[in-house]
Amino acid sequence: MHPLDAADPLAANRDRFVGSEQPLVYLDGNSLGRPLRGTGDRLRDFVEQTWGGRLIRGWDEGWFDLPRTLGDELGRVVLGAGPGQTVVGDSTTVLLYKAMRAAVAAQLARDSRRTELVLSRDDFPTDRYLAAGVAREHGLTLRWIEVDPAAGVDADQLADAVGPRTALVALSHVAYRSAYLADAPTLTRIAHDAGALVLWDLSHSVGSVPLELDAWDVDLAVGCTYKYLNGGPGSPAFLYAAQRHLEGPDRLVQPVQGWMGAADPFLMGPDYAPADGVQGFLSGTPPVLGMLAMQDMLALLDEVGMPAVRAKSVGLTEHAIAVAADLLPELALASPADPGRRGGHVTLSHPRMREVVAALWQRDVIPDYRDPGGLRLGLSPLSTSYDEVGRGLQAVREVLDGLDR
Amino acid sequence: MHPLDAADPLAANRDRFVGSEQPLVYLDGNSLGRPLRGTGDRLRDFVEQTWGGRLIRGWDEGWFDLPRTLGDELGRVVLGAGPGQTVVGDSTTVLLYKAMRAAVAAQLARDSRRTELVLSRDDFPTDRYLAAGVAREHGLTLRWIEVDPAAGVDADQLADAVGPRTALVALSHVAYRSAYLADAPTLTRIAHDAGALVLWDLSHSVGSVPLELDAWDVDLAVGCTYKYLNGGPGSPAFLYAAQRHLEGPDRLVQPVQGWMGAADPFLMGPDYAPADGVQGFLSGTPPVLGMLAMQDMLALLDEVGMPAVRAKSVGLTEHAIAVAADLLPELALASPADPGRRGGHVTLSHPRMREVVAALWQRDVIPDYRDPGGLRLGLSPLSTSYDEVGRGLQAVREVLDGLDR
Numbered sequence: 001m002h003p004l005d006a007a008d009p010l011a012a013n014r015d016r017f018v019g020s021e022q023p024l025v026y027l028d029g030n031s032l033g034r035p036l037r038g039t040g041d042r043l044r045d046f047v048e049q050t051w052g053g054r055l056i057r058g059w060d061e062g063w064f065d066l067p068r069t070l071g072d073e074l075g076r077v078v079l080g081a082g083p084g085q086t087v088v089g090d091s092t093t094v095l096l097y098k099a100m101r102a103a104v105a106a107q108l109a110r111d112s113r114r115t116e117l118v119l120s121r122d123d124f125p126t127d128r129y130l131a132a133g134v135a136r137e138h139g140l141t142l143r144w145i146e147v148d149p150a151a152g153v154d155a156d157q158l159a160d161a162v163g164p165r166t167a168l169v170a171l172s173h174v175a176y177r178s179a180y181l182a183d184a185p186t187l188t189r190i191a192h193d194a195g196a197l198v199l200w201d202l203s204h205s206v207g208s209v210p211l212e213l214d215a216w217d218v219d220l221a222v223g224c225t226y227k228y229l230n231g232g233p234g235s236p237a238f239l240y241a242a243q244r245h246l247e248g249p250d251r252l253v254q255p256v257q258g259w260m261g262a263a264d265p266f267l268m269g270p271d272y273a274p275a276d277g278v279q280g281f282l283s284g285t286p287p288v289l290g291m292l293a294m295q296d297m298l299a300l301l302d303e304v305g306m307p308a309v310r311a312k313s314v315g316l317t318e319h320a321i322a323v324a325a326d327l328l329p330e331l332a333l334a335s336p337a338d339p340g341r342r343g344g345h346v347t348l349s350h351p352r353m354r355e356v357v358a359a360l361w362q363r364d365v366i367p368d369y370r371d372p373g374g375l376r377l378g379l380s381p382l383s384t385s386y387d388e389v390g391r392g393l394q395a396v397r398e399v400l401d402g403l404d405r
Numbered sequence: 406m407h408p409l410d411a412a413d414p415l416a417a418n419r420d421r422f423v424g425s426e427q428p429l430v431y432l433d434g435n436s437l438g439r440p441l442r443g444t445g446d447r448l449r450d451f452v453e454q455t456w457g458g459r460l461i462r463g464w465d466e467g468w469f470d471l472p473r474t475l476g477d478e479l480g481r482v483v484l485g486a487g488p489g490q491t492v493v494g495d496s497t498t499v500l501l502y503k504a505m506r507a508a509v510a511a512q513l514a515r516d517s518r519r520t521e522l523v524l525s526r527d528d529f530p531t532d533r534y535l536a537a538g539v540a541r542e543h544g545l546t547l548r549w550i551e552v553d554p555a556a557g558v559d560a561d562q563l564a565d566a567v568g569p570r571t572a573l574v575a576l577s578h579v580a581y582r583s584a585y586l587a588d589a590p591t592l593t594r595i596a597h598d599a600g601a602l603v604l605w606d607l608s609h610s611v612g613s614v615p616l617e618l619d620a621w622d623v624d625l626a627v628g629c630t631y632k633y634l635n636g637g638p639g640s641p642a643f644l645y646a647a648q649r650h651l652e653g654p655d656r657l658v659q660p661v662q663g664w665m666g667a668a669d670p671f672l673m674g675p676d677y678a679p680a681d682g683v684q685g686f687l688s689g690t691p692p693v694l695g696m697l698a699m700q701d702m703l704a705l706l707d708e709v710g711m712p713a714v715r716a717k718s719v720g721l722t723e724h725a726i727a728v729a730a731d732l733l734p735e736l737a738l739a740s741p742a743d744p745g746r747r748g749g750h751v752t753l754s755h756p757r758m759r760e761v762v763a764a765l766w767q768r769d770v771i772p773d774y775r776d777p778g779g780l781r782l783g784l785s786p787l788s789t790s791y792d793e794v795g796r797g798l799q800a801v802r803e804v805l806d807g808l809d810r
Contacts, residue, residue: 284496
C-alpha cells in the first residue's frame, strides 16, 4: 500500500464504491462519479417494492416532497443552506435557465437600466450559451470577464465589471478546466455592493469543496449531482434560492409555469399561481428514479463530513502536482498552485495531450481531455487513492515516452 | 377466470408486471404504469456493470445517443414517426415549453400578426399554465375553446377558433379527464389550412392508442413516458418535431440553449449554434437512469403490436362502461360512449366521488379522482384484466352502499 494511503483516515471508503477492486485507474470522478455498492440494490428494490408495490400511492408517500426533502438534505450536508431553499429536478441547464430568467426579470422590474449580464469567458459552455439566449430574449448585453487560462475571476476583475447596469453575475465556483476556486463570499459581496444578483454554478465544487451558501449571502446557485454526488449519468440537478428571494411581492418567479410549481397542483384550476417558496422553481413531475442514487452518496458525505472530504481532496491534488513535477516536467500546470484556490481536480497541459489521453484510455487509465491540451485529473476524494494517482501519472509518462520514439 | 380474460389473447401479459399476483385492483396505470418484472434487474445491472464498469466511457458507448436512439425506437413502435424526429429528455412540462416557444417564435418571424394561441379549456393544467406564461412573454392572446365535460374539441369548434391570427394550436390527443380521443389528423389539417402550427400533447394516448404522427402531418408532439410506457415515476418525456421543421432557415429553435443541444457539445466554443435536427431540442445532460425502464415496455409493445393493444384497451373500457351501467346506474358516464372517440381510460361521475375514492384506496382498490366528481379508471391494456375491472366496480358499489347507510 502506498504510504499516503496507509496514512489516509478515509482510505477505506474507496472499497465502498463499485469497481474499486479492479485495476482501472479512474481519474474522471468529476465527470461521472462511481456508484456506491448499495446503489444497484437500492434501485432494484425501489422498482420492485416501492414503484411496483405502492404504485401511484408513492406520490403521496414521499415522491411529491422528494425534490424538497432531498433539497433540504443537500442543503444540510453539502451546501450550507437552511431548509426550504433547495429543490432537485430538471437538468443543470434547465435550472440555470430558470434561475437566470427569474433573476433578470426581477432586476429589470426593479430598475430597467440593469441590462447587463456579467460572465467569465471560462464559464462552462452551457452557462455561456444560456446567458446568450436569455440576453437575446430580454435585449440584454453580455459583459465578459477575460481570465487567465490557469485561473478564474478575482475580486478586482469583478469589481471592474459590475456597476449600476449589472443585472446578474453568473460564475462557476470551481472552473471546469482550471479548477480555480472562486472566492464566493467576497465576489458575492462585490456584486451585491453594485446592486447585482449572483448565480453560482456549483457543478464542479459541490461534494468536494465545503459550501456555506447561507453564510455567503448567495442569491441563487445551481449544481450537478452526477459528479461528486455520484447520482448516476444524467441525474437531476439542484437549485438553491435564498429565502429572501422566495417571498413577498419581489419574489423570484421562473418562466416554465408547470403544474408542479403551482400553488396547488391537484386543484388543476384555470390559472397558474406559483407555489410558495422554492417549490415555485419546479415545473414538471419530479424525476424520482434519478433522485435515488445520490441519496447513498449524501449519506456517506454526511458520515465523513465535508471538512475531511476537502482535506483528502487537497491531499490528492497536491500529490498529483508533486508527482507530475518530478515525473512529467514537460507538462504545464494549468490549475492554481495554491490549494486554497483550487477545487477537486488538476489540469496539466501539453500540446500532444489529446492523443495522450486517447492512448491512456486504451490502457484503462481514464482521465478527461479538455481543450487546449489539457489532461484533466478528477480526483473524487472518497473513491480515489493516492496509489491510483501515481499509477495514472506513471502511465502518462509511458505514453509520452512512446510518442517521442 | 373471468370468461373475457379466458378469451383475451393478451391476458398472459399481465403476469409480466410486478405485483400482478397480488389482490390489489390497480386502475391507475394511466397515472403511473406498473414496472415489468425485468426492470428492477435491468436497473441494478446498469448501476453495477454499465455505470460502475464503463464509467465515463459509457457516454461514448451509447448514452449520448440515447435521447435519439430511444426517440427513434419510440417513433417506430408507438408514434408512427420515422427516425430523426424524436428525442427523450426533460420533463413533459419542459419539453412542452420548448415546443411552444419554438413554434411561436417561428410563426411570429413569418407573420407578426400571428399572435394567438388556441387551446382547449380542458387541456391538462401544465399545458394551460405554460401557454399563459408563453403568451405573457410574447404579448400573445390565448383563445380558449370551451368543451363539453364529457368530450373534447371537434372539427367545427377548431375551424371556428383558428384563422390568420393563429400562431399555434395546442391540444391533448386524449383528454386527461374525459378520455376524449381527438381526431388528430382532421384537426391538424384544419389548423394547417389556417396557417397555424399544431402541438399535440400525447401524454394520455401514447402506448394505448395507435399514433401516426408522420401520416397525420403533425408539426410537434410531446408526451409522457410514465403512464402507458411504464418508464417509472417522473421518467423523462419525449418530443417529436416533423423533419420539415428541423432544417433550413425556418427551422424551429428552442430557447434553452444548453451544451447538449449545441452543434458540437465538446467543442465548448464561444458561441452557441444549435445541433442539426431534433438534437437541437435538447439542453442538458441526458437523464440516462430515467430512460432505462421504458425500454422494457417498449419491447413488449413492439412484440404485441399497437393494434392489438388498442383492441384490448377498447375491450376493457367497453367492459367497464357496460358493468357500470348495470351495477352503478347512479354514476354518469363522463367519457365518450363511442369507443372510437375514447382513449384508454373511463371517467364516471358522482357528487360524492371524492369520498368514494378515498374509501376505495383503503380497500386496496386504486383508481384516480379528478374534479368534478370523477372516478377515473385507467385501464392499462397489458397489465389490467377484465376480472380486475369487475372487482373494482363491485368495490365502488359496496362503498356507495356503505355511504348511503
